[in-house]
Amino acid sequence: MCTLEKRGNLFILTLTGEDQHRFNPDLISSLLDLLSQVKAQATCGSVLITQAQGKFFSYGFDLDWAQAAGSERGAAKRLQHMADLFKPVIATLLSLPMPTIAAITGHAVAAGFTLALSHDYLIMRKDRGILWMPEVDIAVTLPDYINALFKEKIGDASVRRDLFLRGLKMKGDEAEKRGVVKAAYDGEAEVREASVCLAENLGKRKWHGEVYAEIRKGLYPQLSAILGLSHKVYAIARL
Amino acid sequence: MCSLEKRGNLFILILTGQNGEHRLNPNLFSSIISAISRAKAESTRGSALVTVSHGKFFCNGFDLDWVNAAGSDEETQKRFNLLLDYLKQLVLAFISLPMPTIAAVSGHATAGGVVVALCHDYVLMRRHRSVLYMIDLDLGIKIPEPFMALFRAKISGSARRDLLLRGLKIKGEEALKMGIVEAVYDGEEEVTNAGIKMADDLAKRTWHGDFYAEIRRGLYSELCDILGIASTPIATPKL
Numbered sequence: 225m226c227t228l229e230k231r232g233n234l235f236i237l238t239l240t241g242e243d244q245h246r247f248n249p250d251l252i253s254s255l256l257d258l259l260s261q262v263k264a265q266a267t268c269g270s271v272l273i274t275q276a277q278g279k280f281f282s283y284g285f286d287l288d289w290a291q292a293a294g295s296e297r298g299a300a301k302r303l304q305h306m307a308d309l310f311k312p313v314i315a316t317l318l319s320l321p322m323p324t325i326a327a328i329t330g331h332a333v334a335a336g337f338t339l340a341l342s343h344d345y346l347i348m349r350k351d352r353g354i355l356w357m358p359e360v361d362i363a364v365t366l367p368d369y370i371n372a373l374f375k376e377k378i379g380d381a382s383v384r385r386d387l388f389l390r391g392l393k394m395k396g397d398e399a400e401k402r403g404v405v406k407a408a409y410d411g412e413a414e415v416r417e418a419s420v421c422l423a424e425n426l427g428k429r430k431w432h433g434e435v436y437a438e439i440r441k442g443l444y445p446q447l448s449a450i451l452g453l454s455h456k457v458y459a460i461a462r463l
Numbered sequence: 464m465c466s467l468e469k470r471g472n473l474f475i476l477i478l479t480g481q482n483g484e485h486r487l488n489p490n491l492f493s494s495i496i497s498a499i500s501r502a503k504a505e506s507t508r509g510s511a512l513v514t515v516s517h518g519k520f521f522c523n524g525f526d527l528d529w530v531n532a533a534g535s536d537e538e539t540q541k542r543f544n545l546l547l548d549y550l551k552q553l554v555l556a557f558i559s560l561p562m563p564t565i566a567a568v569s570g571h572a573t574a575g576g577v578v579v580a581l582c583h584d585y586v587l588m589r590r591h592r593s594v595l596y597m598i599d600l601d602l603g604i605k606i607p608e609p610f611m612a613l614f615r616a617k618i619s620g621s622a623r624r625d626l627l628l629r630g631l632k633i634k635g636e637e638a639l640k641m642g643i644v645e646a647v648y649d650g651e652e653e654v655t656n657a658g659i660k661m662a663d664d665l666a667k668r669t670w671h672g673d674f675y676a677e678i679r680r681g682l683y684s685e686l687c688d689i690l691g692i693a694s695t696p697i698a699t700p701k702l
Contacts, residue, residue: 363674365696371681381619382642388682389563389584389675391668 225251228258233269233427234420235262235322239276247335248286252309259316269430270322271423274343275416281328281353282336285310287362307367310335314369315451317342319441321433323426327419328405329412334358338370341377344440346405347419349412350396355404360391372447378404464494467501472509472666473659474502474562478516485516487575488526492549495579499556509669510562511662514583515655521568522576524598525550550575551609555690557582558683561672563665567658568644569651574598577626578610581617581643584679585661589654590635590647601630612686618643 229236237258239245247255262272276282290302317324317339326332326343333356340346340355348355357374359366366388378384383402386392396408406422409415441448441455448455468475476498478485485491502512516522525546533539557564566583573596580586580595588595599606606614606627614623622641625631635647645661648654673695680687680694687694 360670360675360678361668363671365674365677366681368681368684371684375682375684379619380642381617382645384682385584385617388678390665 226254226258228261230265233267233271234423235265235270235272237262237272237274239274239282242278244280244283245276245278245336246283246286246288247306247310247339248289249306249309251286252306252313255313256316259313259320262322263316263320266321266433268432269427270433271427272320272322272324272343273327273419273423274324274339275327275419276330278330279352280330280336281326281332282339283331284334284336284338284358303364306335310338311367311369311451314338314342314373315453318444318448318451319437319453321437323423323431323436325419325423325426327415328353328355329415331356335370338373341373345422346399347415347422348396348399348405348408349410349415350400350408351410352412354393354395355387355399356391356393357387358391360389369447369450372450373444376444376447464491465498467498469505470659472507472511473662474505474510474512475659476502476512476514478514478522483518484520484523485576486523486526486528487546487550487579488529489545489549491526492546492553496549496552496556499553499560502562503556503560506561506672508671509666510672511565511666512560512562513565513567513658513662514579515567515658516570517651518570519592520570520576521566521572521593522579523571524574524576546575547607550578551690554578554582554609554613555692558679558687558690559676559692561676563662563670563675565658565662565665567654568593568595569654571596574604578613581613586638586644587654587658587661588635588638588644588647589651590649594632594634595626595638595643596630596632597627598630600628609686609689612689616683616686 225240227238227240285303285306290299293299293302324343325345326340328340328346328348330353332340337355337357374384380403383404399405400408409418441453465479466477530539530542533542564583565585566580568580568586568588571594572580577595577597618626622643638644639647648657677695680692
């Protein structure tokens, strides 16, 4: 389902397997667990890369599991349950004491796109894979923390409108042009290489992780508030 | 005043009256708000609305002749405040309409007229013979909070500053570059037809209006909070 690897200063979180990496309660729980481990082992100069195997980064919540509830109300409840379980994953990423990179080599859809967007940097494939919020098409509403994430991470109002109200399937080159991702590359290997390169450059700066996290929270105050992340006043004798 | 035409799944709101300037006074406001109510009442899956106008103006803002004909300073202020209230109601009506909305701006839009255009999910504009002009600064009129929230919701970055703080008469191409409008066309007929075609294309997505409006509410949460548009928790998604 997902694995954690340590390579020098780099933490590499991988969604494994050739499937859609749908977030069901088990996978969400594993993700949270691994991210907690990352947090516990963080040092100056640590960086996280989140990546996935196969054609999908993640296709979002496990709708099959939701529908297996047997009724419309049951499905809605299960969806709500997954949205509630997923919130701490986003909170952990937002408060992770190190720079974070999402290496998107496949489709990132709904909660999958949300996971990617919760990272400081997004690197994507140009030739394959889309970013997509299909909620308008499947008639599902978005939890407040996802609305806040997109609002504070994506500055361009037209982009947010296109993603949410038009259900736009955004490819790599458009995502790069419109500022949704940092860069887009042709090919899976290129994306992974660029992510590692960026991670190494960021790691070299040996930033103080707690300070990094606090500054990050300050960039996204509404989201941080919704996620229940408090602001710490931090003073260190490093000047 | 205005008329509402139904063409299949499309609602076409046509701004008329008041010497072709379509200036906003209590009559036109009531007319528009009532037309939106009708569209809301008759909406189904796959509805869409496009607002069009004919002639030199899309909407030339508040009917200041009517305001100034009040007879006393106090009455003048009262009339102006009444128009502000109406404008707020109009924004509320459009922002909570359970279907995609498009403004086909084929003539000039000034002050309140710009607000009317921006209430729509998408704005199309004429390349020439059409400007967006927030005249408020030049006239020494403050912009009340609900409308500031609309600008914050819909326009990003330096475009917002340029629209509000530079007294610019923004032509089609510039509006396109600033991200205020989606596309520009030559000629009134082209804009109108493009608006109808876009409405048609969006209607074909057969979105559920309630969900569409709720996603829009999440997208523009600050504006909706100010307007008092509450989140309507929708029980069951249509998975």
